[in-house]
Amino acid sequence: xNTKPKIAILHDAFLYRGGGxxxxxxxAKSLDADLIAGFFSEGSFDPRxxxxxxxxxxxxxxxxxxxxRHMVLKWRFFWSARILRNxxxxxxxxxxxxxxxxxxxxxRVWECDSTETSWWLEDSKTLKLWNAKTIYYCHTPPRYLYDxxxxxxxxxxxIVRPIFSAAFSFFAGVYERNIWQFxxxxxxxxxxxxxxxxxxxxESTIIYPPTDTDFFTPAPEWEIHGLPFPAGEYFYSWxxxxxxxxxxxxxxxxxxxxxxxxxFSYGKNDPMREPILAKIENVPNIRAIEAPxxxxxxxxxxxAEATIYIPVDEDFGxxxxxxxxxxxPVIGAREGGLLETVIEWKTGKLIDIRDSESWIMNLKQxxxxxxxxxxxxxxxxxxxxxxDFSLEKFQEKLQSILH
Numbered sequence: 001x002n003t004k005p006k007i008a009i010l011h012d013a014f015l016y017r018g019g020g021x022x023x024x025x026x027x028a029k030s031l032d033a034d035l036i037a038g039f040f041s042e043g044s045f046d047p048r049x050x051x052x053x054x055x056x057x058x059x060x061x062x063x064x065x066x067x068x069r070h071m072v073l074k075w076r077f078f079w080s081a082r083i084l085r086n087x088x089x090x091x092x093x094x095x096x097x098x099x100x101x102x103x104x105x106x107x108r109v110w111e112c113d114s115t116e117t118s119w120w121l122e123d124s125k126t127l128k129l130w131n132a133k134t135i136y137y138c139h140t141p142p143r144y145l146y147d148x149x150x151x152x153x154x155x156x157x158x159i160v161r162p163i164f165s166a167a168f169s170f171f172a173g174v175y176e177r178n179i180w181q182f183x184x185x186x187x188x189x190x191x192x193x194x195x196x197x198x199x200x201x202x203e204s205t206i207i208y209p210p211t212d213t214d215f216f217t218p219a220p221e222w223e224i225h226g227l228p229f230p231a232g233e234y235f236y237s238w239x240x241x242x243x244x245x246x247x248x249x250x251x252x253x254x255x256x257x258x259x260x261x262x263x264f265s266y267g268k269n270d271p272m273r274e275p276i277l278a279k280i281e282n283v284p285n286i287r288a289i290e291a292p293x294x295x296x297x298x299x300x301x302x303x304a305e306a307t308i309y310i311p312v313d314e315d316f317g318x319x320x321x322x323x324x325x326x327x328x329p330v331i332g333a334r335e336g337g338l339l340e341t342v343i344e345w346k347t348g349k350l351i352d353i354r355d356s357e358s359w360i361m362n363l364k365q366x367x368x369x370x371x372x373x374x375x376x377x378x379x380x381x382x383x384x385x386x387x388d389f390s391l392e393k394f395q396e397k398l399q400s401i402l403h
Contacts, residue, residue, distance in 0.1 A: 009033045009093060013044075019319065025050045027210075029047075029050065077099035087132060089133045091137055135186065136186070138186065139315050142172075209316055216386070226299055227299060228289070232304075236263050246333075252356055254285060262308075263300060265297070268291055307331070308331045320332055324386040329347055343381070
C-alpha cells in the first residue's frame with residue numbers, strides 16, 4: 001500500500017535571522033515536512049512568522065558561546081537525533097551531517113498486514129522496508145573547515161592553535177566521509193557547487209533558494225511606514241553583523257559620507273553587534289534597527305534608494321533577490337553568489353572590494369555618479385529578475401526531484 005512519505009528537514013541551528021533559516025522554513029512548508037534543529041532561538045526567525053504550521057522539534061536548548069556551540073551541536077547530532085529514524089526522507093541543511101548515522105537503514109523482509117502504513121514496497125504478502133532517502137542541501141561546505149580556516153586559526157592563541165587545527169582537520173575528514181553517503185546532493189548556487197567539487201570532489205545539482213515574490217513586492221511611497229528617514233533618502237543594509245558580511249565596511253563608508261543616509265538592521269545574537277553600534281552612537285546619518293519583523297523589513301527595503309550587500313564570496317545571498325523583488329536595486333560585491341543574481345547596470349551595481357579603503361572609494365564613486373532617477377529606472381528589471389528565483393519555481397523543481 002503506497003502512502004505519502006514522511007519527511008524531515010534537519011537544520012543545524014536557528015541562531016540568526018538569516019537566509020538559511022528562511023530557506024529551510026519555506027522548504028518545510030512547501031514539502032509538508034517536520035522541521036528539526038539543534039535549537040531554535042528568539043534571535044532567529046520564528047518559522048510561524050513565515051506561515052509554517054508543521055512540527056518544530058529542537059534537539060536541545062539554545063547555546064550562544066561560539067566555540068562551545070559547535071561542539072555541543074556536534075554532540076547533539078551524533079547522540080540525540082534518533083528521531084530521524086522515523087522518517088522516509090531526511091533533508092540535511094547546514095553543518096549537521098553528524099546526524100546521518102541515525103537515518104533508517106534497513107533491509108529486513110517479513111510478513112505483515114498490507115494495511116500497515118509506511119513507505120512500503122509490496123510484493124504479494126511480503127513487504128520490504130526501504131532505506132530512508134537522504135538528501136543534503138548544501139549552503140556551503142563549512143567555511144571554518146575550508147576557505148576561512150586560516151582566518152579562524154589566526155585569531156586563536158598560539159598555545160591552543162595546534163589543537164584546533166588538528167580538530168578542524170578531523171572534522172573536515174568526517175564531513176567528507178559523510179557527504180559521500182548521501183543519495184542526493186543539492187547546492188544553492190554555482191559558486192557553492194564549485195566549492196564542493198574543489199574541497200570534497202563531490203558533484204551536486206543546483207537548486208537556487210526561493211524568494212517569496214508574493215510577499216516581497218513593490219509598493220507606492222504612501223504605503224510605506226515606520227522609516228527612520230524619508231523614503232528614497234537612504235540606503236539599506238540587512239545582514240548579520242559578523243566579519244564575513246563586512247557590514248563594518250558599509251558603516252565606515254557612511255561615517256565618511258555624512259551627506260548620505262544609511263539604515264542597517266541586525267540580529268540580537270550578532271557577534272559584532274556591540275562594536276558596530278558603539279561606532280555609530282550619536283551619528284545623525286546612520287540608523288540601526290534591531291531584529292525588524294517581516295512587516296518592518298519590507299517597509300525598510302521598499303523605502304530605500306538602493307540596498308547594499310557586500311559579503312566575502314557569498315554562497316548565494318537571498319538578500320539581493322528579496323530587494324530586487326521589491327523593485328529596489330542592489331549595490332553588491334563583485335564576487336560569490338551575487339555574480340549569479342545581480343545583473344550589472346540593470347538590477348544594480350557591483351563593486352570590487354579588496355579592503356575597507358578601496359570599498360569606501362568605490363562606493364562614493366557609485367553613489368556620486370548614479371542619480372535617484374537611474375536607481376528608480378532599474379525597478380522593472382529588478383522585479384523581472386527576481387521571478388527567476390520564485391518560490392513557485394523552487395517548489396516545482398524540488399517536488400519533481402523528490403517524487
